[in-house]
Structures are given as C-alpha cells and as structure tokens.
Amino acid sequence: MAYRWLTDLHEALGNAGIEFVAVGPSSADPTGAADWQTRGRPASTGCFEPEGVLCHHTASPAGTSDQSDLNVILYGNGSAPGPISQLYIGRSSTCYLVAAGRANHGGSGRRPGIDVGGCEDMNCKLLGIEVGNDGIGERWPDAQTTMYARTVAALCDHYGWEIGSQVWLHATTGPSSGGCNSKIDPAGPWSRQPDLPGGAAGTWDLGIWRTWCAQFAGGPVPPKPPSEGAMPKVIIHVDESQPAGSPGYWRYNALWTWVGAWRYHLPSELAVQQAVYEFTGDAGVFGVPLGDIRANPEWVQPVGSLEGYGAVAGNDPGDV
Amino acid sequence: MALDETQADDGAIFRFWDFVRDRRRRRLPAFDLDDVDQLVEAVREFEAGGD
Numbered sequence: 001m002a003y004r005w006l007t008d009l010h011e012a013l014g015n016a017g018i019e020f021v022a023v024g025p026s027s028a029d030p031t032g033a034a035d036w037q038t039r040g041r042p043a044s045t046g047c048f049e050p051e052g053v054l055c056h057h058t059a060s061p062a063g064t065s066d067q068s069d070l071n072v073i074l075y076g077n078g079s080a081p082g083p084i085s086q087l088y089i090g091r092s093s094t095c096y097l098v099a100a101g102r103a104n105h106g107g108s109g110r111r112p113g114i115d116v117g118g119c120e121d122m123n124c125k126l127l128g129i130e131v132g133n134d135g136i137g138e139r140w141p142d143a144q145t146t147m148y149a150r151t152v153a154a155l156c157d158h159y160g161w162e163i164g165s166q167v168w169l170h171a172t173t174g175p176s177s178g179g180c181n182s183k184i185d186p187a188g189p190w191s192r193q194p195d196l197p198g199g200a201a202g203t204w205d206l207g208i209w210r211t212w213c214a215q216f217a218g219g220p221v222p223p224k225p226p227s228e229g230a231m232p233k234v235i236i237h238v239d240e241s242q243p244a245g246s247p248g249y250w251r252y253n254a255l256w257t258w259v260g261a262w263r264y265h266l267p268s269e270l271a272v273q274q275a276v277y278e279f280t281g282d283a284g285v286f287g288v289p290l291g292d293i294r295a296n297p298e299w300v301q302p303v304g305s306l307e308g309y310g311a312v313a314g315n316d317p318g319d320v
Numbered sequence: 321m322a323l324d325e326t327q328a329d330d331g332a333i334f335r336f337w338d339f340v341r342d343r344r345r346r347r348l349p350a351f352d353l354d355d356v357d358q359l360v361e362a363v364r365e366f367e368a369g370g371d
Contacts, residue, residue: 046326058333060340078323078332106329123325128330
C-alpha cells in the first residue's frame with residue numbers, strides 16, 4: 001500500500017497567497033507528532049494516495065472556538081482516532097495546517113463515476129478539509145466560505161487535480177452514490193445557496209460548490225504590501241482609453257494595485273476582488289461589480305494617494 | 321479487535337458534538353474543550369455513554 005506524505009501542503013497554500021497556521025506539537029495529538037509534516041495516521045491503518053479533496057463541516061455548535069474544534073480534530077475518539085483531517089478552517093476563517101499524512105475524515109465512500117466496483121477507502125483516496133459549522137442552520141460567513149474555496153482551489157492547482165471531477169462533498173460519496181455512509185456534510189446556508197432545498201440543514205449542491213471553487217483557481221496572486229500598515233487599501237488606477245466591451249478591454253482598461261514603486265496589472269474583475277480582499281481582509285468584495293468596488297472608499301484609494309509610493313498622479317488618462 | 325480505519329470518518333466527531341449539545345440542553349456543567357485535559361475527560365464520558 002502506498003503512503004504519500006504531503007509535506008508540501010504549505011507550498012500549495014503559500015503559492016496561492018493563503019496565510020495559514022501550522023499546527024505544532026499538541027498534547028491532544030494521539031500520534032505524538034512534532035509538527036504537521038510528520039502528523040498522520042500510521043501506515044498500518046491504510047494507504048494514503050490522495051487524488052482529490054473531500055469537503056466537510058465539523059458539526060460543532062455555533063460559537064465553538066477554533067481551538068476547541070482543533071483539539072477535537074487532533075484527538076478524535078475511539079471510533080476515529082485523530083487526526084480527523086489534513087486541514088481545518090475555523091469560524092475565524094483562519095486556515096490551519098494539521099497533518100501531511102492519512103486522516104480519519106472520509107471513511108467508506110463511493111465517488112460517483114469513479115468507484116464503480118463498490119465502496120472504497122476515502123481516507124486513502126482523498127485529502128480532507130474540516131470547517132467549523134454546525135450544519136444544522138448556522139449561516140456560513142462569506143469570509144469563511146471564500147477561504148474554504150480558495151483552499152480547495154489552491155490544493156487542486158498545486159497537485160494537478162480537476163475541480164470539476166476531483167472535488168467532492170462527504171455527502172456525495174454516501175447516500176446519493178449507493179449508501180457507503182450516511183453523512184450530510186457540508187450543509188447549511190451559505191452565500192451561493194442561502195435557501196437550500198433541504199432546509200437549514202440541507203446539503204450543499206456539488207455543482208454550485210465546484211463552480212464557486214473554480215473561480216479561485218489559477219488566479220494571479222495579489223502582491224503583498226511591503227510592510228504591515230504601509231498600504232491600508234488597494235490603490236486602483238483605471239485607464240479608460242479602451243472602451244468596455246472592446247477586445248482590448250481587460251488588457252488596456254486596466255486596474256492596478258500599487259505597492260511601493262510598483263504597479264501591478266490586474267487582468268480580471270476577480271483579480272481585482274482578490275486584491276481588495278488580500279489588502280483589506282473584507283470578503284464582502286466578492287460578487288460586487290467592478291464599478292461598485294471603484295466607488296467604495298473603504299476599499300479603493302484615489303490616485304492622488306499615490307504620492308509617496310513612487311508614482312505620479314494624473315499622468316495617465318482615466319486616473320480616478 | 322483492531323479498529324478498521326478504512327471505515328472511520330468524521331461521523332465520530334459529529335456524535336461527540338451531539339453529546340456536547342445534549343449536555344448543554346440538560347444544563348450539565350460544560351467542558352472547556354480548549355483545555356486538552358477536559359477534552360480527554362469529555363471524550364471518556366462520551367464513549368462511556370454517560371453524562
């Protein structure tokens with residue numbers, strides 16, 4: 001049985017600009033590992049050859065702290081010793097790197113169209129992400145589902161997995177595919193499904209989730225500010241020499257972030273949203289039209305603010 | 321008999337959190353699960369099927 005330690009998980013996240021907390025030694029960890037890179041279920045419990053991502057929720061009560069969730073994930077219990085997942089995202093929207101090895105998250109399952117012979121060991125085949133939510137009606141904060149989707153996309157980008165065919169919900173490996181488990185996760189209202197067909201505890205739609213994750217795949221990594229506090233907002237310059245809708249619209253009618261003396265061309269509306277999110281931490285920007293982003297002084301500074309950043313305001317047409 | 325971990329999933333922690341919720345409903349003293357010692361005690365009670 002092959003067992004692959006994903007000791008480069010930090011690179012998968014880092015390459016996508018995702019900040020994370022590396023979980024170090026913990027008295028809650030039954031494996032006694034010194035760090036996340038050596039943490040995992042022992043090879044005697046099964047293989048680990050991940051070829052995709054399995055998405056979960058923790059089922060912890062609303063208001064549970066990240067630390068409590070994390071302790072439960074590290075410790076597990078007699079039916080499923082920890083670690084329970086390789087990654088965890090808390091209600092704070094912080095991403096935690098828990099384990100590079102096998103984890104007890106998926107159990108027996110069946111990926112539709114793949115596991116045609118019957119139930120397989122999902123703990124071997126898929127990397128698990130647990131995310132703090134009760135799954136029975138607690139509204140998922142937008143910042144948290146954005147971090148969730150960015151994390152899934154980053155993993156797929158790094159390991160070459162297709163979001164459209166290698167990202168799964170725990171529930172879709174169970175009852176709907178032939179009954180290998182009885183899980184409902186992830187469930188509960190989120191930005192793309194505020195009114196779930198199954199009610200407040202309704203399971204997410206796999207197609208909608210994959211589409212949302214795909215928006216974050218392969219995108220440009222927003223540049224980081226030179227130092228903490230030096231750039232409180234994104235400064236955007238709009239060159240309106242090319243009219244909207246023309247072939248060169250995104251190429252020339254550009255939006256730029258400014259960091260120090262450098263300016264970066266953001267080639268799409270999503271890239272602008274990512275840049276604003278990166279600089280301000282406000283996930284509310286996702287889904288907001290470009291015009292509204294430009295008009296929001298909380299997110300965007302006028303070009304006059306470029307003074308002191310090595311740029312001269314007003315030199316290009318369309319300065320705002 | 322050794323646990324078959326090919327069958328183990330996060331349903332185990334779902335049930336644990338149900339246990340925590342049930343204690344809260346019955347107004348029993350809450351465990352501070354930020355504290356690993358209390359977590360271990362809570363899991364022990366959960367697995368014993370007690371309060």
